[in-house]
Amino acid sequence: MMRAAVISLTESGRALSLRIANSDFISAERFCLQSHSDFGSRCFNDLGGLVSDIFPKYDALIFVCACGIAVRTIAPHIQSKSTDPAVIVTDEGGRFVIPLLSGHIGGANALAVRLAELLGAQAAVTTATDTGGHFSPDSFAAANGLIITDMNKAKAVAAAVLEGEKIGLVSEYDYVGLPKDITADTDCKTGLYIGSSDKSPFEVTLKLVPQNIVLGIGCKRGTDFSAVDILVRMALHTARIPMERVSQVATIDIKKNEQGLLEFCQKYGFELRTYTARELMETAGDFSSSMFVKKVTGVDNVCERSAVKCSGGKLILRKKAANGVTVAAAEKPLILDFERKML
Template sequence: MVRAALISLTEKGKELSLRIAQTADFISTERFCLRSHSDFGSRCFEDTAGLISHIFHRYDALVFVCACGIAVRSIAPHIQSKTSDPAVIVIDEGGSFVIPVLSGHLGGANALALRLGSLLGAQAVITTATDIGGHFSPDSFAAANGLIITDMYAAKEIAAAVLDGEKTGIVSEYGYVGLHRDISEDKDCRTGLYIGSKDIKPFPVTLRLLPKNIVLGIGCKRGIECETIEKAVVSALKKAHIPIECVIAAATADIKANEQGLLSFCKKYGLKLHTYTAQELMEVKGSFTVSDFVRAVTGADNICERSAVKCSGGELILRKIAADGVTVAAAEKPLILDFERKIL
């Protein structure tokens, strides 16, 4: 769920931020109110610039209830890139207009503004050209489908091309539905999307989008350090030509649920750790690398491969690799791309 900071400066702004916090069940909110206009459920601040300096990269979205100029001046020193900046939205204290001002596509500000506008009965003011004309946006498509943009220049070229009425092509290693009218399956297009992990360029201007659908299966000795696990994982993924950015989760046996090195590794890379009993792992169908020793210790004949497949619901793309007391495998979660999918 999107984590949003609600920032208000006035009494009316405080009341509107409270209304949003109480009714917007599609976001997780934390309220920040100027000390002179705060309440029991909010966190107080004295200086807007100081507050934003502290929280800018700690939330997925910043929602200001104030004048647009105040918000823009406070975020200006912290803006870095559309691939890393949070969504920033401004709402007037009367609740009439909801304006996305930063990270409209990749950060989801446009989609969030539309949801907040609907909630408040306010007008969402969307200014991005692709949205105004109902055109395909590579940024929005990537964000909604959990894809990594590898080349922002190519993304801009495609966005400009579709605005000029030019079709953009597609080559995908995955199935898709709801193909946008701006996208053509014709391979002769000048610009195009390639969705997959191969290092290829089917079009003169190719935007390669990497899916985030890889699940790591990890087994390890007791007491092993985070650095050792990280080294083994990075090495295994490199051999399989899998970018670590494509990993969405890790899995292992339940007896490793409190292994501190493994937990630290998952925290470092923002991965949720899924654990399974030996019985659950042994019920997974497929061909796996069998170890009688592992079976004797854990009750399952393989931890890394079985847990990766169990968690992903897909197929192995990297079989067991062992190094320094760590075993690593990877499976690919099934993926269907949807051109009509929205971020929220």
């Protein structure tokens, strides 16, 4: 669920921020100017200082104020459409919801539409592909967990769509909901390749790489961060799996507080999922087995079993071990949906 900061400056804004925070499609934290705050909000007196602090910490910033105030406040912090949070403004009367920043990749457009539905407002979405009902590579990639490898080529695809050019598609994965702008015909100048190889089937090829790899990691008690990090990076490099494709890390529940493993997940922004020994032993598959590991943990293999359990898919990297750490990788099954939205 998207983590959002809802920022208000007036009494009317405070009341509207409550309505927004009570929605069921975002996890919201409210920030209210101290003179117009309440028990459930965090107070501030310096808007610029607040935004400087929270800009990189939330998936979305929702301002309840005038557009000009929001624009001037976020301006010093804007870096890239691939990294900036979604930024949305709604007026204090809740009549208009305006996505200002990261409309596609950050999900601001989709969030604005949902907020407008909640408030009975009008969403003022201005991006050309959305207003014309056309395919957006940014939005499609974000909604389907795909990595855009070249933003310039993404812009070229979007421009070709707006000019009425058919966009070709070559995908290593199944898909549904193909829009009118996209064709499975490879006889196109501009197109999408979705997969992890080095294919470039079109003169202008936008490569989209799925972020659907789960790492299973086991380690001895007290293993430090560097041991985990070195083995994982070496194993992925050998298997030609970019770290960017990893979405989660899984392990046995007795390792949930291992500092080295937690530091590794924190560094790369990975969610850590844990399972009991029984859950791992009940996971079907062809796994390597260690009686020593089973004696210590209750399961004969932690890394392979946890990767498969978490992913629901198959192993693509079998157990590698060094310095008290084991790692394996599995790929989540993926069906691409061209109609899927961010929220």
